[in-house]
Amino acid sequence: MVPIRAQQMAVSSGSLRHYDNFASKYIQPRAVDVWLPDGYWENEKYAVLYMHDGQMLFDASVTWNQQEWNVDETAARLIREKTTRPFIVVAISKIGSLRHSDLFPQKPFETLAKKFQDSLYQNGIKNGKPLFAIPVNSDNYLKFIIKELKPFVEHTFSVKTGKENTFIMGSSMGGLISLYAICEYPDIFGGAGCLSTHWPGIFLTKDNPIPQAFLNYLKQNLPSPMTHKLYFDYGDQTLDAMYEPFQKEADAILMAKGYAPKNWITKSFPGEDHSEKAWAKRLEIPLVFLLGK
Secondary structure, eight states, X not given: OOOBOOSSOOXXXXXXXXXXXXXXXXXXXXXXXXXXXXXXXXTSOBEEEEESSGGGSSOGGGSTTSOOOOHHHHHHHHHHTTSBOOEEEEEEOOOGGGHHHHHSOHHHHHHSOHHHHHHHHHHOEETTEESOSSSOOHHHHHHIIIIIIHHHHHHHSOBOOSGGGEEEEEETHHHHHHHHHHHHOTTXXXXXXXXXXXXXXXXXXXXXOHHHXXXXXXXXXXXXXXXXXXXXXXXXXXXXGGTHHHHHHHHHHHHHTTOOTTTEEEEEETTOOSSHHHHHHHTHHHHHHHHBO
16 A cells, blocks of 8 residues: 555654555545654564544644644654653544444443443434444454554554554543453553543433443453553543543452553543543653553
């Protein structure tokens, strides 16, 4: 696949290789951007971080809310300071109407009562549009990453393989799918960064069985703490105000499964909201935790 020069998204550190409409037999084609740090060269091997919502990561001038994660600036600085090992970032762009269908963990969803599933498909609305444009498709989204995107990255770029060098990260629904990915593919991913994890799955907490479905899934599917790292966080403003009680329940499960500070962190950030600006402020913490030397 020949990279297409990104016409809009720019970075202030490193460089981007942009692939428009990355083909897949599992999901709808979408843009993929690969960020390479300054000084990238073929004789060095790099760790790989896969990130969701790729168009929100690098350039606020092209995002819907004029915010970004500042991934290029933060990653470049950490690599330059040798705080982390050298790594590249594979940024998977979202298709807005499909985001919930792509990122909602499928196996927990399928444990929900059929009547409740149907009500989500029929009545789930965000900004006047259906929350699920198609049935939940996250198992195929992960197959796209594992079976199509990852082999392409490993063929095209000078990267290390193995779970100890392969990580996944996202926020909100991206936090959920990152957690789901490391549970479903523990031999592929050695660590997951889950920022502002959207435990409710939808936008209501009252009489909502979704968080419990996720927690039940975790009890059965968490990967070994001996060989994996998990990072969680949350604020207390806007959507993040819903998360603390569910995160505390998840933390209790992690502790029961043997997770400890060397392989698991949960942090709270009072005063912070559910936004790229907030995630950018603390991005250094999960990057160092997952990719630190």
